[in-house]
Amino acid sequence: MGGIKPTRSERIFDAANIVFLIFLSLMFVIPFLAVLSTSFISAEESMRRGAFVLIPERLDFTAYDVLLNRGKIILNAYQVTLFRVIVGTFLNLLFTSMLAYGLARRSLPGRNGLVLFIFLTMIFQGGLIPNYMLMDTLGLKDTLWVLIFPSLVSAWNLFILRNFFMGLPEELEESAVIDGATPQLILFKIVIPLSMPAMATIGLFYAVHHWNDWFGASIYINDINKMPIQVIMRNILLTGITQNEAQLEYVRNPPPAATLKSAVIIISTLPILFVYPFLQKYFVKGVMVGSIKG
């Protein structure tokens, strides 16, 4: 460090800082660990030891068995969620990038008016009931499309992507035009390959939204077969039972409510927990891009 040795007080500070940040990190992890351990507590152990059990004596998988193997509700909800993550994110990217690319064209007549048209939706919204009535009128209620269409383009992501397109060097396109390339060719051969990293970042934000969204599905979907995992999880967290009561009869020692609730949290969160550390840098990049004004 520039030849200057850390003083005693600096070393104390460094040590204290590390201790504090370890403690803080625990604060972020403990709730998940507590839920994980609760999800393995059997009915018998819960009765015997009562209260909160930090480390289960034996890993009891009954709750997972009940949720995943007896009855199709969870698996079905997972399918619904996967559908909206995959199809939804694809459509999000398609609509957002087309709009962003068109609006990134500086010479487009009427461009400022169109940008204002979209910008206004960021500062004023109709609110809950007009939206609800719209979904009703369009016949989207209780369909899987209600999970996708109402949030097809996020104005925020749109402007991030538009800024990215506007930042592409104009010479690239000019030289392509001189070589006789059509706008379509320029889009597919030059712009799309160049924007893959930006699209990936935006796509990740959309995908996380689809995975985590609960409210929209909770008000628009009544058919249990079309409920995504977040809605099913909420119902289990609220009632402490799966909605497969018929199947529960076959379980000799049904898991306690807390165990079942913990298990459903783990089941619905595990994919994100596994994938997230690898994708973290893309998310961080997305925040930085969004903060730069174009």
Place this chain on the structure above:
Amino acid sequence: MELKAATVSPPESKKKSRWPAVKKHRFYYYLILPGLLYFLIFDYVPMFGVIISFKDISPFEGVRGILTGEWVGFDHFVRFFQSYYFWNVLRNTFLISFYNLLFGFPAAIVLALLMNELKNGLFKRFVQTVSYLPHFISTVVVAGLIMMMLSTDNGLLNAIIVFFGGEPILFLGEPKYFRSILVVSHVWQTVGWGTILYLAAMAGIDPGLYEAAKIDGANRLRQAWHITLPGISHVIVIMLILSIGGLLNAGFEKVLLLYSPAVYEVADIIDTYVYREGLTSLNYSFATAVGLFKNLLAMTLILGANYFAKRMNQTGIW
């Protein structure tokens, strides 16, 4: 088809001379058309739907009510302003979001400063990864974790209280704890993610400044105070102004997932009130009026915040 493209661009006096330019851009108009239709249908139609807040419509009539419903002017607004709920939900909305800001905002700055002091890159990345985590967890899971931690029969917190000889507390049913639970969990959810921009700004500070300060004998605290903080002050100011625009967003979903009639007096916010009036009691017109009131207030805050941001920095968010 050209006609469609022409209607998209706003008519202007020199429209005629623009025709060739519009035609030339046909391809780009086709590209943006689906997206514009999306905004028209899913944003502008509900925007004009707020008209029902000036009418009396019943949910059973469906959209026909928008045309047939009786015009009542500002009746719903007056009823809201005069009701007991008005001050209650307004106070709760402001208090919850104000406390969120009061504790959440500085927390991210302090955490960023502490992370910035770490010399071990691996440990720093670990703290970052772990602290960003709550940002990716759904509100349902966050609410679930809170309910599990605070549960009276096997929650971790009550287990600790009982271990030290206390009585289990029904935290989520106690008005005096409810807001604190919201605020603490808000800080837990946002503090890590909030450090990203500050850490980026800190990385951009000239290392020479620290070298010079060291030679002048400044310790770490003084370096943080005199170099790091001024170095990120522009980010702090912008973030603070921007958060004023969100002062009415008290975390609707989390409140909805956690509250109960026992804590309505401290927990009920404008959004939850709109939700109950609209979707539970089916008072469509009244709920829309309350929602419109909130949206107008929020719009004023956002525009005001951006105006200040522009004056401070010469660059708004837009």
